[in-house]
Amino acid sequence: MLAERAALACAPLATQSGAWLQWWSAPGNCEDPDVLSVLALYASDVGVGHPNASRGSAYVALLHEIGLDAYTEPTSRLALDQRIADRDFYLPSMLLAMSRHPNEFRQEILGADACLRVIGLLPALVVAARGRSGAAGWADRLRVVEPDSNWQPVWASLRANEETANRAATGFRWAWGALRRWSADLYGDLSAARDPGYAMAELMSRRAREGAVYHRRFKLGGRPFAELLRNCHDDPQALLNALAASKFVRPGHADASPLGNSLVMERGPMFRVFAPPRTCR
Structure with missing residues (x-):
């Protein structure tokens, strides 16, 4: 990478x-x-x-x-x-x-x-x-x-x-x-960027604006998820900390983390949200 x-x-x-x-x-x-x-x-x-x-x-x-x-x-x-x-x-x-x-x-x-x-x-x-x-x-x-x-x-x-x-x-x-x-x-x-968290913070910062529109009612760590996303451009670490402490992420066990598998799988609610850009020719 x-x-x-x-x-x-x-x-x-x-x-x-x-x-x-x-x-x-x-x-x-x-x-x-x-x-x-x-x-x-x-x-x-x-x-x-x-x-x-x-x-x-x-x-x-x-x-x-x-x-x-x-x-x-x-x-x-x-x-x-x-x-x-x-x-x-x-x-x-x-x-x-x-x-x-x-x-x-x-x-x-x-x-x-x-x-x-x-x-x-x-x-x-x-x-x-x-x-x-x-x-x-x-x-x-x-x-x-x-x-x-x-x-x-x-x-x-x-x-x-x-x-x-x-x-x-x-x-x-x-x-x-x-x-x-x-x-x-x-x-x-x-x-x-050798720290995986650095790339994750960048990714969340890039997609935060769109995500804030679709997560107005959801809360994470007692805070509205949309608020965390809106602040992500300047403070992505707050969102990462909240995710790390949530049920969606299991530190050290990526395969068992819902955020990394079931949520973004083909039938998951976040399917292709983080898909890589495709070349349009």
């Missing part, structure tokens, strides 16, 4: 690999050598004209293999996946926003792009790949390489003058800092 959690956290950035270069050209600069060199770099990211051969497409294929691709196509649907934290969107969303104004952020975008290419496979994907069959080929399939010959003319343009070089360095440092903060936060999340 930790590997899947790590892989899913990478989705906003990995599915958009290189996409921040797509708005580079315009009618007024489409023949500029520097612009053409960036477009050549972008072409290598998206498979040079071959459908579904981009780095992002390769990542979606990997998510499909491990059953996590329910919200990946189109990528705008990723925002609907409640398993992905807001922090996972910060770096790619900032790069994409900057890319809509390439004239203002040209050097910073290329500096950030250089940082991500030097890093290669995201640290969280290295974690996700460990212990999985065929994991050794993840980097190759995602086409993760250090800046190659396509980067040489781009790199030369960034060193054209001191101001350009300094702005590119600013973008590099920003991306490096953002990636380090994100990786540290994700590491903390993965460490906490």
Whole structure:
């Protein structure tokens, strides 16, 4: 479960690999050598004209293999996946926003792009790949390489003058800092998720709003169950404590706990309430 959690956290950035270069050209600069060199770099990211051969497409294929691709196509649907934290969107969303104004952020975008290419496979994907069959080929399939010959003319343009070089360095440092903060936060999340109660608290927080509507008359531990659910977003532990002390859960005996079997079985009143999301194609 930790590997899947790590892989899913990478989705906003990995599915958009290189996409921040797509708005580079315009009618007024489409023949500029520097612009053409960036477009050549972008072409290598998206498979040079071959459908579904981009780095992002390769990542979606990997998510499909491990059953996590329910919200990946189109990528705008990723925002609907409640398993992905807001922090996972910060770096790619900032790069994409900057890319809509390439004239203002040209050097910073290329500096950030250089940082991500030097890093290669995201640290969280290295974690996700460990212990999985065929994991050794993840980097190759995602086409993760250090800046190659396509980067040489781009790199030369960034060193054209001191101001350009300094702005590119600013973008590099920003991306490096953002990636380090994100990786540290994700590491903390993965460490906490080793406790099954952590994942349960997340699940209850996600489904609490709907559940509060259907449990207005039921009480748990002397408190209205709907109240516990309404407060679950900020205090899921209160609900978990009440469940642990109830007849629905038998600590240490999951098979004998009504919450984990009879209530959610085919003929139970909570059938498919906690079913995993399905891919709609």
